[in-house]
Amino acid sequence: xxxxxxxxxxxxxxxxxxxxxxxxxxxxxxxxxxxxxxxxxxxxxxxxxxxxxxxxxxxxxxxxxxxxxxxxxxxxxxxxxxxxxxxxxxxxxxxxxxxxxxxxxxxxxxxxxxxxxxxxxxxxxxxxxxxxxxxxxxxxxxxxxxxxxxxxxxxxxxxxxxxxxxxxxxxxxxxxxxxxxxxxxxxxxxxxxxxxxxxxxxxxxxxxxxxxxxxxxxxxxxxxxxxxxxxxxxxxxxxxxxxxx
Amino acid sequence: xxxxxxxxxxxxxxxxxxxxxxxxxxxxxxxxxxxxxxxxxxxxxxxxxxxxxxxxxxxxxxxxxxxxxxxxxxxxxxxxxxxxxxxxxxxxxxxxxxxxxxxxxxxxxxxxxxxxxxxxxxxxxxxxxxxxxxxxxxxxxxxxxxxxxxxxxxxxxxxxxxxxxxxxxxxxxxxxxxxxxxxxxxxxxxxxxxxxxxxxxxxxxxxxxxxxxxxxxxxxxxxxxxxxxxxxxxxxxxxxxxxxxxxxxxxxxxxxxxxxxxxxxxxxxxxxxxxxxxxxxxxxxxxxxxxxxxxxxxxxx
Numbered sequence: 001x002x003x004x005x006x007x008x009x010x011x012x013x014x015x016x017x018x019x020x021x022x023x024x025x026x027x028x029x030x031x032x033x034x035x036x037x038x039x040x041x042x043x044x045x046x047x048x049x050x051x052x053x054x055x056x057x058x059x060x061x062x063x064x065x066x067x068x069x070x071x072x073x074x075x076x077x078x079x080x081x082x083x084x085x086x087x088x089x090x091x092x093x094x095x096x097x098x099x100x101x102x103x104x105x106x107x108x109x110x111x112x113x114x115x116x117x118x119x120x121x122x123x124x125x126x127x128x129x130x131x132x133x134x135x136x137x138x139x140x141x142x143x144x145x146x147x148x149x150x151x152x153x154x155x156x157x158x159x160x161x162x163x164x165x166x167x168x169x170x171x172x173x174x175x176x177x178x179x180x181x182x183x184x185x186x187x188x189x190x191x192x193x194x195x196x197x198x199x200x201x202x203x204x205x206x207x208x209x210x211x212x213x214x215x216x217x218x219x220x221x222x223x224x225x226x227x228x229x230x231x232x233x234x235x236x237x238x239x240x241x242x243x244x245x
Numbered sequence: 246x247x248x249x250x251x252x253x254x255x256x257x258x259x260x261x262x263x264x265x266x267x268x269x270x271x272x273x274x275x276x277x278x279x280x281x282x283x284x285x286x287x288x289x290x291x292x293x294x295x296x297x298x299x300x301x302x303x304x305x306x307x308x309x310x311x312x313x314x315x316x317x318x319x320x321x322x323x324x325x326x327x328x329x330x331x332x333x334x335x336x337x338x339x340x341x342x343x344x345x346x347x348x349x350x351x352x353x354x355x356x357x358x359x360x361x362x363x364x365x366x367x368x369x370x371x372x373x374x375x376x377x378x379x380x381x382x383x384x385x386x387x388x389x390x391x392x393x394x395x396x397x398x399x400x401x402x403x404x405x406x407x408x409x410x411x412x413x414x415x416x417x418x419x420x421x422x423x424x425x426x427x428x429x430x431x432x433x434x435x436x437x438x439x440x441x442x443x444x445x446x447x448x449x450x451x452x453x454x455x456x457x458x459x460x461x462x463x464x465x466x467x468x469x470x471x472x473x474x475x476x477x478x479x480x481x482x483x484x485x486x487x488x489x490x491x492x493x494x495x496x497x498x499x500x501x502x503x504x505x506x507x508x509x510x511x512x513x514x515x516x517x518x519x520x521x522x523x524x525x526x527x528x529x530x531x532x533x534x535x536x537x538x539x540x541x542x543x544x545x546x
Contacts, residue, residue, distance in 0.1 A: 068458070090463070091462070094457075094460045094461060094462040094465075095460070096460075097457075097458065097459065097460035098459070098460035099460075102458055108451070108454070108455050108458070109455075110451060110452055110455065112266070121455060121456060121459055122459040122460070124251075124252075124255045125456065125459050125460050125461045125465060126248075126460070127248030127249070127251045127252050128248075128251060129248075129250075129251050130251065130254065169459065173459075173460075
């Protein structure tokens, strides 16, 4: 795999076309003088697939939390799908989150609900009728090879299957952006590739995908743009080289 | 199906799932609400019956003017005319001494034979004054009595004024006790429901977090909890109604004598349909308010 240009840390993004995510000099601190993110500027185009890498504590999760408005930046501005997350009121956050799917390392599935109900939660929230929701859930579970498990409960599924359910829940509303925070962190190597293939396939359908991972081997396998964070700063933004004609 | 209907169905499913997930906590909440409402409902039942009695007697309030013995017929008629002109008097009926005796005889039924031994009629003639609707009160009776008191030919004036005033005082006391007890128990109920819903919120933290992540609005997250409070409150109200109905029919015969003193021998009646709905609705409202209080500011994140 070939990686391209290196950015000066903290540099503003170049003029992008139709960006799904734009971060301008974003900093996040939880305690005075202690920064989880420092002067981060980033632009991710619509339909683009980006790996966010770096060691533990580099700020990957903090950046993702800012992107789905779980937290507000201490400084700077973040635009997600044209909405300024830094200024987003409590009432506007749900609207944004319906357009942004999120996948976590620990799956975040409800143990007492069936797979169908877990995936259907995202549709309940937008008021989809039960019949339509069932059809949509069945379709997405079929895509992910889990339709036969829809009446099971999460704990009866393997880790890989549980993560596929979490991906199904994140994708069932056809979000414009998919954020994944260490989605393969709890999985075996074989399952890791399977799950990452599923996430990558979302980008081929036009969804903007941002995957936070510290598994460099995985990053190399896909040859996608990679943004590396260290101590809260972007230290590298590598894009795959386009082959010369 | 509209989005609203889909959401209402979701709220219903989730609320029932929440109740069934913690049946003991929910049952304790329902039982506590029921006990509180039985106490308040019992007072309400007593007040309604006392008010009903007053309404029933209120339409029948009258003043009786007993005439002096040996008063001439002309003077009796003259006094009847005077009484008719008094403010608040709707009608006047002259009851002769003989008619009064016959009424008394009919009233004592099996004891009538003893009356034959009296020799002469001991009862006086009287004027029965029916009161106009606006004077059907203790104050209205007082005006009529004051107007006739001291007139020549009137021996004695009788009215239910003292009884009505005493009854109204007793009614106010019972009503005040009911309102005071109701207020205290309503606060207790609110706290119990609020505590139950808080426990449910803690038990379902994961669900709330996930709902929030997939774009649920705070109202969407709160909906099932509010419905849970409302259902528990309504169930407590319905249980209270059932218990009161049972107590009313099972216990009433054994306290009939005491009730007779309060209700004056009138058979007590249970809640009307509207009042019964009001009791269940009060439970539902308490449940809803308790749940609302528990959620206020609790789910902002």
